[in-house]
Amino acid sequence: MSNEQIMERLTAVFRHVFDDDDIVLTANTSSKDIDDWDSLEHINLIGAVERTFGMRFQTKEVSGMKNVGEMAKIIAERATK
Amino acid sequence: MIQELCYPFDADFILTNRRRLLKTLRAQEGGVPVRIAVLGGSTTSDIVKTLELFLRNRGIAPEFWESEYAQYWTDAMFENPSLEAFHPDLIFIHTSSRNIKEFPGVRDSREVCEHKLEQVYQHFEQMWERLASVYGCPVIQNNFEMPLTRLMGNREAGLPQGRIDFLTRLNCRFYDYAASHPRFYIHDINYLSACYGLDQWLDPTYWNLYKYALAVPAIPEFAYNLSNIICSLMGKNKKVLALDLDNTLWGGVIGDDGQAGIEIGQETSVGQSYAELQSYLKAHKDIGVLLTVISKNDYENAIAGLEHPGGVLRPDDFTLIKANWEPKSQNLLEAAETLNLLPESFVFVDDNPAERGIISAQLPDTPTVPFDTVEECLIRLDRSGYFEVTELSADDARRVEMYKANAERQAAAAKFASYHDFLLSMNMEAVIRDFDPVSLPRITQLTNKSNQFNVTTKRYTESEMEAVSRDPKYVRLYGSLKDQFGDNGIVSVVIGRQEDAALHIELWLMSCRVLKRDMELAMLDRLVEEAQNRGIREIYGYYYPTAKNSMVKELFGTFGFSRIEEDEKGNTIWKLDCSEYTPKNQVISIKKESIV
Numbered sequence: 001m002s003n004e005q006i007m008e009r010l011t012a013v014f015r016h017v018f019d020d021d022d023i024v025l026t027a028n029t030s031s032k033d034i035d036d037w038d039s040l041e042h043i044n045l046i047g048a049v050e051r052t053f054g055m056r057f058q059t060k061e062v063s064g065m066k067n068v069g070e071m072a073k074i075i076a077e078r079a080t081k
Numbered sequence: 082m083i084q085e086l087c088y089p090f091d092a093d094f095i096l097t098n099r100r101r102l103l104k105t106l107r108a109q110e111g112g113v114p115v116r117i118a119v120l121g122g123s124t125t126s127d128i129v130k131t132l133e134l135f136l137r138n139r140g141i142a143p144e145f146w147e148s149e150y151a152q153y154w155t156d157a158m159f160e161n162p163s164l165e166a167f168h169p170d171l172i173f174i175h176t177s178s179r180n181i182k183e184f185p186g187v188r189d190s191r192e193v194c195e196h197k198l199e200q201v202y203q204h205f206e207q208m209w210e211r212l213a214s215v216y217g218c219p220v221i222q223n224n225f226e227m228p229l230t231r232l233m234g235n236r237e238a239g240l241p242q243g244r245i246d247f248l249t250r251l252n253c254r255f256y257d258y259a260a261s262h263p264r265f266y267i268h269d270i271n272y273l274s275a276c277y278g279l280d281q282w283l284d285p286t287y288w289n290l291y292k293y294a295l296a297v298p299a300i301p302e303f304a305y306n307l308s309n310i311i312c313s314l315m316g317k318n319k320k321v322l323a324l325d326l327d328n329t330l331w332g333g334v335i336g337d338d339g340q341a342g343i344e345i346g347q348e349t350s351v352g353q354s355y356a357e358l359q360s361y362l363k364a365h366k367d368i369g370v371l372l373t374v375i376s377k378n379d380y381e382n383a384i385a386g387l388e389h390p391g392g393v394l395r396p397d398d399f400t401l402i403k404a405n406w407e408p409k410s411q412n413l414l415e416a417a418e419t420l421n422l423l424p425e426s427f428v429f430v431d432d433n434p435a436e437r438g439i440i441s442a443q444l445p446d447t448p449t450v451p452f453d454t455v456e457e458c459l460i461r462l463d464r465s466g467y468f469e470v471t472e473l474s475a476d477d478a479r480r481v482e483m484y485k486a487n488a489e490r491q492a493a494a495a496k497f498a499s500y501h502d503f504l505l506s507m508n509m510e511a512v513i514r515d516f517d518p519v520s521l522p523r524i525t526q527l528t529n530k531s532n533q534f535n536v537t538t539k540r541y542t543e544s545e546m547e548a549v550s551r552d553p554k555y556v557r558l559y560g561s562l563k564d565q566f567g568d569n570g571i572v573s574v575v576i577g578r579q580e581d582a583a584l585h586i587e588l589w590l591m592s593c594r595v596l597k598r599d600m601e602l603a604m605l606d607r608l609v610e611e612a613q614n615r616g617i618r619e620i621y622g623y624y625y626p627t628a629k630n631s632m633v634k635e636l637f638g639t640f641g642f643s644r645i646e647e648d649e650k651g652n653t654i655w656k657l658d659c660s661e662y663t664p665k666n667q668v669i670s671i672k673k674e675s676i677v
Contacts, residue, residue: 016098048093
């Protein structure tokens with residue numbers, strides 16, 4: 001899966017979870033850029049990303065990822081769908 | 082009703098789209114308000130949001146108060162101005178095996194094990210007792226799920242040092258408390274986690290990362306199961322099973338295969354599966370659920386199928402049998418009308434996806450049970466929780482009889498020269514009086530579930546109703562009605578607010594069980610009498626139209642009120658001059674005070 005494809009699918013997941021069709025993701029997007037992205041919503045977001053790509057994040061990754069770019073990089077290594 | 086939130090649902094879809102679903106549901110009006118305090122022993126945020134989805138989908142509009150992380154015990158045990166100000170109608174205690182501070186050790190003596198059990202149990206019982214005395218509202222308490230690991234293996238059960246043993250006995254203590262304390266309910270996560278799969282339920286990642294006592298993907302199942310208890314407490318249970326026949330209650334098609342050709346009974350494995358389903362359905366009568374048939378068949382064939390010697394259900398187990406070739410949605414509507422119930426009180430069970438689709442499209446508030454095999458039908462119906470029992474009340478047990486009695490009344494009515502004669506022959510006796518504490522829960526329950534014979538559809542929480550019952554500016558009446566066929570219990574509620582010499586009717590409702598019995602006239606007579614005693618000269622009635630209450634559009638007109646105002650939405654205001662009133666009830670004898 002190319003990085004473009006991952007970003008495109010990630011954008012769809014973010015739009016569902018935050019119910020906001022105006023979200024546009026870049027590698028630098030972080031929780032500071034999306035109002036509703038707080039620690040509680042992060043749980044739900046991680047779950048939705050895991051289900052979409054058929055993979056699991058490791059415990060230390062869940063709280064360690066700095067931005068969407070890092071998330072995409074892990075997905076690229078591990079995605080099964 | 083949002084179909085995606087009906088059982089069985091796609092938990093992943095719900096979790097991913099929760100925000101949008103919640104926004105849609107919150108935009109809908111008319112839900113019954115309820116204030117729920119959630120006292121958590123672990124993270125509750127996603128649980129509360131998901132619970133709100135399921136409650137709103139069943140017509141309940143919850144407001145939540147949540148403990149700070151894991152503060153359940155402190156919140157319950159000490160003065161808590163914020164929780165007290167919230168005035169909860171319901172308290173849910175979300176604890177799990179993670180909240181047990183000290184399990185027995187393998188080296189502990191039997192006495193020490195007993196002591197530890199008692200200590201953990203007392204920690205909870207003290208909390209329930211305090212909540213009951215301070216808040217006085219129903220409490221829902223999780224029991225304990227089994228542990229993920231077993232140090233001693235199978236011996237964890239059967240030795241007091243074992244955790245399986247400890248948790249099982251602790252659960253039994255909880256059940257004893259539930260059995261002896263009304264308004265205390267167990268949320269059975271021990272069963273639920275077993276169904277879900279304990280390994281998945283207890284996936285430790287979710288505890289380590291977020292301090293969730295259960296896996297996040299399991300939260301929809303959890304919240305749905307919990308919502309069933311709350312729906313049941315709020316009077317939102319379904320009342321009727323509408324059952325298809327061919328390939329639903331038996332294998333095969335009676336019209337083609339004949340009575341000898343269908344599969345039901347102990348002769349074949351398929352027949353056994355259907356017999357098991359029939360037994361399960363028949364048992365629903367004991368919890369007050371009405372059984373009806375809606376089948377595309379000739380009537381004679383339907384009866385022949387139900388008289389199959391291997392069958393468990395018999396024709397007279399059914400309150401009503403509709404077997405004809407009309408559309409099922411029409412048959413269901415007619416059945417609802419005959420029983421004086423709303424179509425949304427029905428659960429539709431049919432093996433044919435096309436028939437289920439038609440019902441969902443025509444009657445979107447009537448849930449259907451989707452299934453491919455008879456075994457699946459049984460499990461899906463069971464887990465759907467549409468008939469969740471919170472109280473095994475005498476009323477529930479009698480409901481099947483009462484509806485049968487209604488059918489007898491209809492048959493009896495045909496024998497009299499006039500309807501008036503028939504009503505007189507019923508020896509009806511009503512008690513109409515001011516609210517009393519004993520009747521308040523039933524008054525609130527009836528108020529919040531009456532949709533059809535209800536002029537304002539005003540909803541009250543239990544505490545609001547209690548406030549009304551204490552406020553001298555209100556005239557309050559409730560009525561119960563008995564006749565020779567049975568006791569209907571409390572069936573009507575009227576609330577009026579006095580302002581000087583005027584009375585404004587805020588609530589007038591009646592159970593559709595007693596339609597056309599002149600009970601509303603008896604209530605009116607009593608209301609006017611009470612108004613006159615208070616020096617009230619004029620009574621004002623208000624009608625606010627909803628999708629369901631058109632039957633009382635002209636109620637005040639038939640009472641002799643005159644219409645004084647109507648707005649573009651169809652809201653009407655009516656006025657009655659008390660001095661011109663003559664009593665109207667001629668068929669019900671009134672006992673003003675019941676003998677306590």
